[in-house]
Amino acid sequence: xxxxxxxxxxxxxxxxxxxxxxxxxxxxxxxxxxxxxxxxxxxxxxxxxxxxxxxxxxxxxxxxxxxxxxxxxxxxxxxxxxxxxxxxxxxxxxxxxxxxxxxxxxxxxxxxxxxxxxxxxxxxxxxxxxxxxxxxxxxxxxxxxxxxxxxxxxxxxxxxxxxxxxxxxxxxxxxxxxxxxxxxxxxxxxxxxxxxxxxxxxxxxxxxxxxxxxxxxxxxxxxxxxxxxxxxxxxxxxxxxxxxxxxxxxxxxxxxxxxxx
Amino acid sequence: xxxxxxxxxxxxxxxxxxxxxxxxxxxxxxxxxxxxxxxxxxxxxxxxxxxxxxxxxxxxxxxxxxxxxxxxxxxxxxxxxxxxxxxxxxxxxxxxxxxxxxxxxxxxxxxxxxxxxxxxxxxxxxxxxxxxxxxxxxxxxxxxxxxxxxxxxxxxxxxxxxxxxxxxxxxxxxxxxxxxxxxxxxxxxxxxxxxxxxxxxxxxxxxxxxxxxxxxxxxxxxxxxxxxxxxxxxxxxxxxxxxxxxxxxxxxxxxxxxxxxxxxxxxxxxxxxxxxxxxxxxxxxxxxxxxxxxxxxxxxxxxxxxxxxxxxxxxxxxxxxxxxxxxxxxxxxxxxxxxxxxxxxxxx
Numbered sequence: 300x301x302x303x304x305x306x307x308x309x310x311x312x313x314x315x316x317x318x319x320x321x322x323x324x325x326x327x328x329x330x331x332x333x334x335x336x337x338x339x340x341x342x343x344x345x346x347x348x349x350x351x352x353x354x355x356x357x358x359x360x361x362x363x364x365x366x367x368x369x370x371x372x373x374x375x376x377x378x379x380x381x382x383x384x385x386x387x388x389x390x391x392x393x394x395x396x397x398x399x400x401x402x403x404x405x406x407x408x409x410x411x412x413x414x415x416x417x418x419x420x421x422x423x424x425x426x427x428x429x430x431x432x433x434x435x436x437x438x439x440x441x442x443x444x445x446x447x448x449x450x451x452x453x454x455x456x457x458x459x460x461x462x463x464x465x466x467x468x469x470x471x472x473x474x475x476x477x478x479x480x481x482x483x484x485x486x487x488x489x490x491x492x493x494x495x496x497x498x499x500x501x502x503x504x505x506x507x508x509x510x511x512x513x514x515x516x517x518x519x520x521x522x523x524x525x526x527x528x529x530x531x532x533x534x535x536x537x538x539x540x541x542x543x544x545x546x547x548x549x550x551x552x553x554x555x556x557x558x559x560x
Numbered sequence: 561x562x563x564x565x566x567x568x569x570x571x572x573x574x575x576x577x578x579x580x581x582x583x584x585x586x587x588x589x590x591x592x593x594x595x596x597x598x599x600x601x602x603x604x605x606x607x608x609x610x611x612x613x614x615x616x617x618x619x620x621x622x623x624x625x626x627x628x629x630x631x632x633x634x635x636x637x638x639x640x641x642x643x644x645x646x647x648x649x650x651x652x653x654x655x656x657x658x659x660x661x662x663x664x665x666x667x668x669x670x671x672x673x674x675x676x677x678x679x680x681x682x683x684x685x686x687x688x689x690x691x692x693x694x695x696x697x698x699x700x701x702x703x704x705x706x707x708x709x710x711x712x713x714x715x716x717x718x719x720x721x722x723x724x725x726x727x728x729x730x731x732x733x734x735x736x737x738x739x740x741x742x743x744x745x746x747x748x749x750x751x752x753x754x755x756x757x758x759x760x761x762x763x764x765x766x767x768x769x770x771x772x773x774x775x776x777x778x779x780x781x782x783x784x785x786x787x788x789x790x791x792x793x794x795x796x797x798x799x800x801x802x803x804x805x806x807x808x809x810x811x812x813x814x815x816x817x818x819x820x821x822x823x824x825x826x827x828x829x830x831x832x833x834x835x836x837x838x839x840x841x842x843x844x845x846x847x848x849x850x851x852x853x854x855x856x857x858x859x860x861x862x863x864x865x866x867x868x869x870x871x872x873x874x875x876x877x878x879x880x881x882x883x884x885x886x887x888x889x890x891x892x893x894x895x896x897x898x899x900x901x902x903x904x905x906x907x908x
Contacts, residue, residue, distance in 0.1 A: 354768055355767075356764060356767075356768070375767070375772075376764075376767035376768050377767050377770045377771060377772045377773075380767075380768060380769060380770040381770060385768075385769075386768055388765065392762050392764070392765035392768075393765075394757065394758050394761040394762060394765070395761065396757075396761060396868075396876070397754070397757060397758070397761070401754055401757075404751070404754055405754055405755070405758045405766070405769045405771075406769050407751070408751055408754070408755050408758075408769050408770035408771050409770040410751075411750065411751020411752075411754070412751055412752075413751070413752060413755075413772065413776075414752075415747070415752055415779055415783070417750075418746060418747050418750035418751070418752040418753065419743045419746055419747050419783075420743075420746065421746035421749070421750070425750060429749070429750065429751075432751075447890075448887075451883040451886065451887070452876075452879055452880060452883055454880070455880055455883040455884055455887065456887070457887070468769070
């Protein structure tokens with residue numbers, strides 16, 4: 300493409316070993332602005348490792364991650380959040396004892412400010428800001444259909460609701476990029492449909508997303524670009540239709556299935 | 561909008577502040593009714609410990625970190641004020657502030673390496689700190705007076721009024737306690753407070769949403785050490801005598817038990833926890849020899865059945881049950897609506 304704007308995310312030759320075993324082996328990929336980039340692959344392909352490198356939870360051994368032209372390597376998670384990357388977790392990581400509203404408010408930690416003195420004295424500025432943030436959080440809860448459960452402890456919600464709280468918490472800060480780590484794992488088809496609709500809605504709002512998912516129907520229906528990992532290597536990348544017909548991808552999925560079957 | 565509704569909204573919006581003012585009113589009127597020095601003395605002790613335990617509850621209850629060394633900070637505050645005012649004649653109020661700042665620096669130095677540790681290791685490290693403080697207080701007799709302690713600490717004075725009776729000190733210490741309470745309530749209702757509660761439950765997730773886990777743990781540790789130091793200074797000026805045994809590791813354990821009885825992370829529960837543990841020896845005088853065993857038993861029983869602490873644990877049980885009931889009702893209501901939609905309940 301002649302378009303001169305650089306991709307939102309450019310990963311080059313990313314490598315991460317766990318005790319000698321490569322979880323990621325020279326993986327390169329790009330994710331475009333305003334699009335849904337899906338990251339798929341069999342279990343152990345390195346998808347979650349890649350997400351963890353992107354968010355600073357893990358630091359890669361080699362390679363480079365450019366976010367908006369800026370190198371992310373060596374930055375701690377809270378600094379990366381500050382740049383506008385939010386995420387959901389594969390295994391739910393809500394704060395179970397906090398209310399649903401407070402969980403979503405933790406997604407606005409940067410916006411809430413970190414001055415301890417201001418917090419201890421509860422200055423008028425902070426009071427005003429807190430009120431505004433609560434409204435923002437309630438709006439997000441409304442978008443994700445949870446506003447009537449705002450004051451319940453997050454731990455008491457049914458699983459499907461918890462998944463949506465995670466998404467509300469990620470999107471509430473209006474991030475530049477949102478990483479969705481298996482947002483429909485464990486959900487039934489109706490709930491999956493709801494999440495798919497929410498992802499499409501967020502894409503309409505112009506949000507950029509990287510979606511890690513096993514559910515092929517969801518991936519094919521919501522993504523613009525698909526990257527396939529297998530055994531820590533990138534084996535294919537392209538539009539969903541093209542990737543679906545790629546023989547390497549079929550082998551990675553079906554070949555393994557025939558062995559385990 | 562009707563006047564009633566306006567008042568109601570005002571009450572709702574400022575409920576926390578109003579409760580604090582109500583509490584202040586109740587506390588202010590207590591000495592008008594109960595004038596005997598014994599009761600006032602107990603209430604003063606409770607006030608002192610409330611200040612220290614509020615700080616510890618932020619660190620242990622709210623941010624989920626264990627400290628078995630807070631009596632060390634309490635002791636540094638007490639001895640700092642005692643030595644500087646009694647031996648060197650420094651003015652009490654500026655000294656109290658200076659000592660608190662010095663304790664903050666000590667807490668920073670202790671906290672930077674130890675707060676990388678978790679669980680048992682952090683408990684051991686803070687316990688070790690308290691042990692070192694205790695040994696210094698006992699061994700360095702030319703400054704601290706050794707095992708027999710230090711006396712002749714001057715009373716505080718406010719605007720020329722000497723705080724030399726139990727009743728005067730009562731108003732002073734509870735003013736401090738209410739300020740401490742307000743500061744804590746403010747903190748937990750801010751983004752910083754939510755960050756602390758988040759890191760207590762899941763450090764990785766908290767960091768992902770922008771909480772600077774390492775920095776926030778150290779900040780709340782330093783803050784709680786300052787609270788303990790101020791409580792210690794007030795203690796020294798109140799009793800005009802300090803003795804190393806008040807600041808041993810067993811006192812640290814008592815402070816933790818007060819947090820646990822009050823409930824982890826419950827600012828209001830702290831008032832209950834401190835009162836209960838301070839008054840317990842007076843109610844169970846006949847069991848004097850077994851206090852340590854009783855304290856231990858209380859700790860074990862609460863942690864077994866209500867791991868979040870007594871008050872918080874009970875409050876959580878109620879909150880969770882109410883939430884479950886609401887979710888269940890919402891579920892069955894939805895089912896009824898579906899049935900109505902489907903015409904199942906429609907009669908010809």
